[in-house]
Amino acid sequence: MAIIVYNYLTRRKEEFKPIHEGYVGIYVCGPTIYDHAHIGHAKAYVSFDTIVRYLRFRGYQVRYVQNITDVGHLTDDADEGEDKIVKRAQKDRVEPMELVETYMRSYFEDMDALNVVRPNISPRPSCHITEQIGLIELLLERGHAYEVNGSVYFDVSSWPEYGKLSGRRLEEQEEGVRVAINPEKKHPADFALWKRAERGHLLRWPSPWGWGYPGWHIECSVMATKYLGQPFDIHGGGLENIFPHNECEIAQIEAATGKPFCNYWLLNNMVTVNGVKMGKSLGNAIPIKEMLTRYRPMTLRFFILSSHYRSPTDFSEAALDAADRGLERLTSAVSLVRARLQTAPDGDLDAEWAARLEDYRARFVEAMDDDFNTPRAIAALFDLSREVNALLNSGQPVSRATLEAIHDLYQSLGGQALGLIFDEPVRGDLVSSRDTLVDGLMRILIDLRHQARQARDWAAADAIRDRLAELGIVLEDGPEGTRWRPSR
């Protein structure tokens, strides 16, 4: 069976066929690094992490390239404003690259917490100035760009295909929109490939047109093709950048080389907060770090995966709380399997369960093959968990091999493919539920309570349970004895 993806280039679902059998090259527009990452970044990079994970799960060798923008992203009009990084660096009185270093570390810290696998290559445009200048020179040679006073602009009128990804036509753009007039440009939609930098500018490089720095869009065209070839398989990004950013990426590289840029465009939808647009300019952008003070990282990841990547995601407390409880349901099923494994009798893999597990795997794969339908894939895990819980509570003996097969399936589908970690929650100073000291102390309390219950001293037994509850520990009495876990 083939993987089906929704391709924004054709606006329909298509069978995914890699250029080279068994190998996938994917480029995803990365963050511009001048502040902490927010939940919009979380949605984008969890989504593409899951796509990359799933492609690997399906046996592809994937090269995942995601840029770290450290120069050239302007604050305004794609060619009129200041460089975002320079602006923030001046405000904070640090070197631009110092600022980038600080927030890049923060970014990877957040992504690590969300169990996002790091890209194979995280290229930075400041390290690819030569290549960017090379592409600009090619565009000038071919008549698709022009130089004015040390800046170089792409000439959109020279490239009729401009607009093919976003479905925009130039003549439709202007009505009612604030357009800053740049007298250097021939057409208002022309965009900067290279910007002249005045003396004293903090980030600038020598070029055939004097000192300056690259425009924002050029980096992605250059770095994607440098590391993945041209054409390559998949270009990912956020829907809000389909125009102008992605459109410009395509135009400049295809105009310069005469070859298609890439075969599939996969774009994730956006994030709202309590139903309203989230934007840095609106001041309601929630940093991931703030979110993680309120929710476990896996809750955030699970929440993002519980809707489709092409649907908008609305962050609300009610929805996140519900996701937290839902994840808990999966986690507790897995930890029940793990607990049972410690005392499981040897024995063969139950044939009926082997077949059942294969059905669930197939259902999961079918869902994910359909444009990475994570909500449907997760539904399969919930159904699996219901059956697993029923099995483990049935009182029937379950062989080690069967339990291992169940556990392997959770690890494979939920862990490897979806990137979920099913460890029990860790709270406060309870460093780890695997901590031997804590575990030993808990054993003592559970034994004491067991003795009290044997003596039908319910008051004493309940006092132990209640006081542990105050400390955030839940006791559960089951046929296999009493288990404890941290409460939510």
Add this chain to the structure above:
RNA sequence: GGCGACGUAGCCAAGUGGAAAGGCAGCGGUCUGCAAAACCGCGAUCACGGGUUCAAAUCCCGUCGUCGCCUCCA
């Protein structure tokens, strides 16, 4: 003004021509000394109005509503 997406149970969310997945919350029940967890059971004229079809949540037209892009944003 132009372009586009969406509106499915209290909430989140799949499904996009042929008996309405899943989760959270809620209500019964089983289990339990009591709980917790788990399991079983219970809930949808799919925004509204027309139309096409043997058949529509799913296609078409219209209305209302929400959101997004066209300006920085993932």
